[in-house]
Amino acid sequence: MSEQILQAIAAIEAQARAAAAAAASLEALQAIERDALGKSGQLSQILRGLKDLDDAGRKSVGQAGNVAKRQVEAALAARKSALESAAIAAALAGERIDPTEPAPRRAVGHEHPVKTVMRELEELFDSMGFTVVDGPEIETDFFNFEALNIPPHHPARDTQDTFYAEGGAVLRTHTSGMQVRAMRNLGAPLRVVAPGRVFRNETQDASHEHTFHQLEGLVVDEGISVAHLKAVLDELLARLFGERVATRLRPHHFPFVEPGLELDFQCRLCMGKGCATCKQSGWIELCGCGMVHPKVLQAGNVDPERFTGFAFGLGIDRLTMMRHAISDIRWVMSGDLRFLGQF
Ligand code: PHE
Numbered sequence: 001m002s003e004q005i006l007q008a009i010a011a012i013e014a015q016a017r018a019a020a021a022a023a024a025s026l027e028a029l030q031a032i033e034r035d036a037l038g039k040s041g042q043l044s045q046i047l048r049g050l051k052d053l054d055d056a057g058r059k060s061v062g063q064a065g066n067v068a069k070r071q072v073e074a075a076l077a078a079r080k081s082a083l084e085s086a087a088i089a090a091a092l093a094g095e096r097i098d099p100t101e102p103a104p105r106r107a108v109g110h111e112h113p114v115k116t117v118m119r120e121l122e123e124l125f126d127s128m129g130f131t132v133v134d135g136p137e138i139e140t141d142f143f144n145f146e147a148l149n150i151p152p153h154h155p156a157r158d159t160q161d162t163f164y165a166e167g168g169a170v171l172r173t174h175t176s177g178m179q180v181r182a183m184r185n186l187g188a189p190l191r192v193v194a195p196g197r198v199f200r201n202e203t204q205d206a207s208h209e210h211t212f213h214q215l216e217g218l219v220v221d222e223g224i225s226v227a228h229l230k231a232v233l234d235e236l237l238a239r240l241f242g243e244r245v246a247t248r249l250r251p252h253h254f255p256f257v258e259p260g261l262e263l264d265f266q267c268r269l270c271m272g273k274g275c276a277t278c279k280q281s282g283w284i285e286l287c288g289c290g291m292v293h294p295k296v297l298q299a300g301n302v303d304p305e306r307f308t309g310f311a312f313g314l315g316i317d318r319l320t321m322m323r324h325a326i327s328d329i330r331w332v333m334s335g336d337l338r339f340l341g342q343f
Contacts, residue, residue, distance in 0.1 A: 002057035005046060006064050012042045013068035020075040026083060029076050036072050043069060113343045114213055114332060117320045118195050121215050124239050125193040128232065130217070131186070133194045135178045138169050143177035145170075147299035148256035156255050161201040171199035175216035176256060179292065179311055182218060183300025188307045189221035195316070206328040213316035220292065220302060220309030226261070229289055229310035233263050237286070240319070241268065248283065257290025257311060268322075284322075287314045 016036035023029045035041055047065050050058050111119075122132050150156050160173035178194035186192065194216040202208045219228065230249065237245040246266040254260040263286045267278035274280040289312035294304035302309075317332050324343070326332065331339045 002053055002061050005049060005053075005057075005061050008046055009043065009061070009064050009068045012036055012046070013071055016072040017075040020072070020079045023079050023083070026080065029080055029083070033072075033076055037069055043072075110343065112340070113324060114316055114320045116343075117316055117323065118213065118215065120240075121236075121314070121316070121319075122193065122195060124236065125217065128191075128235065130191045130193045133178060133182055133185075133192050135172075135175070135181055135194055135196060137172055137197055137199070138165055139172035139177050141168050141170055143180055144172050144174070147180040147296065148176055149293050149295045150255050154255065163199055163201060172196075173200050174198050174313055175214040176311070176313055178216050179218050179256070179296060180300045183220065183297070183302050188300075188302045188309075191219045191221075193217050204330060206330070209317065209329045209333060211333050212329070215314045215316055217312045217314070218292070218309060219311075220297070220300075220307050222307060224291075224308045224310055226259075226291060226310065229261075229291075229312065230263070232310075233286065233289070233312065237265050246272070247286075249289075252288060252290075254288055254290060256293050256296045257288075258293045260288070260290040262286075262288055263312070287312045289313070 013036075016032055019032045020029060023032060037043055043065060047061070050061060053061060126132060144162075145154075145157065146152075162173045163171040165171065175194045175196050175198060178192070178196075182190060182192045182194065196214065197211060198214050199211050202210050204210060217232070219232070226249070230247065234244070234247055237247065245268070248264050249261045250264065252260050252262040264283035265286050266272045267275060267282055267284050269275050269277045270282065272282040274282050278284050289310065292309040292311050297304040297307060297309065317329055320326065320332065321329065
């Protein structure tokens with residue numbers, strides 16, 4: 001009687017251990033455990049017959065049952081840890097990072113076309129010995145107007161109406177305020193350019209924006225004349241267009257220069273014959289410029305008896321529009337991705 005039971009126990013153990021060794025998942029292991037060792041599993045059912053045995057039989061069968069149980073448990077535990085380490089190894093293999101693999105190409109942004117022109121101009125003037133200076137967009141009335149010979153009720157203020165901030169500060173209407181700041185900070189002689197954003201209270205249309213960009217140029221030294229001004233702007237155009245470009249100076253009034261001028265260059269589309277772009281004139285306006293007014297030199301603590309200087313104010317948005325044939329200035333600051341994506 002007990003002999004048969006011992007054989008049955010050995011069979012259950014052997015079968016359960018083989019099944020455990022072959023199990024492919026933790027779920028399969030649980031099922032094996034339940035079948036062999038569970039409350040109504042094979043081993044329990046056999047051991048229920050213990051009560052019908054004599055003492056000796058009960059003892060040997062009981063021991064054999066316990067040994068079998070431990071053997072099966074050990075086999076299950078061994079397989080379980082093998083399956084777990086295999087799972088970890090598989091996960092690691094899946095997540096392995098190859099540091100030599102090139103990064104995936106992603107659509108990242110790029111420099112704004114106005115910024116590109118600005119940077120190129122900075123590089124160009126830097127190569128001509130100019131220092132690039134930066135100034136505040138929220139400017140005082142003094143630097144934006146008064147120091148530039150534009151007193152409080154001067155009519156020139158009408159053409160440059162702006163946004164007034166608290167405490168009398170203004171959003172600067174041009175970069176010309178940097179002329180006096182630069183002279184005060186750096187003294188004469190000096191060569192500076194001051195690029196930046198400027199603001200005007202404008203009714204917007206295809207050629208007017210309330211926010212746009214300028215680059216101010218200022219050279220102060222002994223014996224500076226209009227010839228120097230023209231030479232620098234001619235050089236600028238030659239580098240921008242890759243060849244010499246015809247220019248002309250026209251008188252124009254700005255309170256902070258005397259004489260005040262505007263520099264035009266020959267239209268690149270019709271080569272001076274007249275077309276829609278140059279409004280049939282053959283010329284395109286590049287910038288306001290002139291010889292720095294003695295009062296402005298004085299405001300900059302520069303002796304007008306000893307020094308003279310020239311200044312100019314380039315419109316960067318206009319140059320950008322010419323470069324890319326942009327017909328409406330309102331696109332420039334729109335932030336519209338359909339526009340920006342084209343550059
Ligand atoms: N600040 C003037 C403007 O914005 C341009 C200018 C600069 C004119 C320097 C003369 C000298 O219109």
